[in-house]
Amino acid sequence: MRRRVCFLTLWLLLPAVLWAGNWQLHKSITLKKDQFSEIVVKSEGFEKLLKFRWTLYKNEGLVVIRHFDGFVGHHVLYLRNKNRSFRVELLPPGERYGAMPYLLIKFSDFNFEKGEAVFDLFMKDVENELLLDILKENR
Numbered sequence: 001m002r003r004r005v006c007f008l009t010l011w012l013l014l015p016a017v018l019w020a021g022n023w024q025l026h027k028s029i030t031l032k033k034d035q036f037s038e039i040v041v042k043s044e045g046f047e048k049l050l051k052f053r054w055t056l057y058k059n060e061g062l063v064v065i066r067h068f069d070g071f072v073g074h075h076v077l078y079l080r081n082k083n084r085s086f087r088v089e090l091l092p093p094g095e096r097y098g099a100m101p102y103l104l105i106k107f108s109d110f111n112f113e114k115g116e117a118v119f120d121l122f123m124k125d126v127e128n129e130l131l132l133d134i135l136k137e138n139r
Contacts, residue, residue, distance in 0.1 A: 025123035025132060028108070030116050033057075037119070038135040039103075041090050050088060052105065054117050062107050062117055077107035084108075090123075090130055101125035103132070 029037050031054060039050040052066035060080065066073045068088055075086045085106035102124050109118040123132060 040133040
């Protein structure tokens, strides 16, 4: 019986351990309402700016606006639902075949006392060709 419990525990924890080890970057950012986070994406031959901010927290939904590569995205993220994150592909479409590097921005907590949202940033870059420079948040 004890062996089954150990096996079951390991089986349930395995995806979390494998998932956590595959990211090239993991960083947390805390933002107040309408405070931008700026991230410079650098690679050979280009440098682009990713900006995102949150504008409203209502009915447990956080409204996030992002700007990257000339496009604006609008997302509603929830702590208790599957829709907790959004993905930003860091290279232009058609740049290369295979695994495209991307940044996953996950809404992880909201502090009601301070009026701050906490985001976790995860970068997936199999070929290690990109560098992210997280700039100081604007006020």
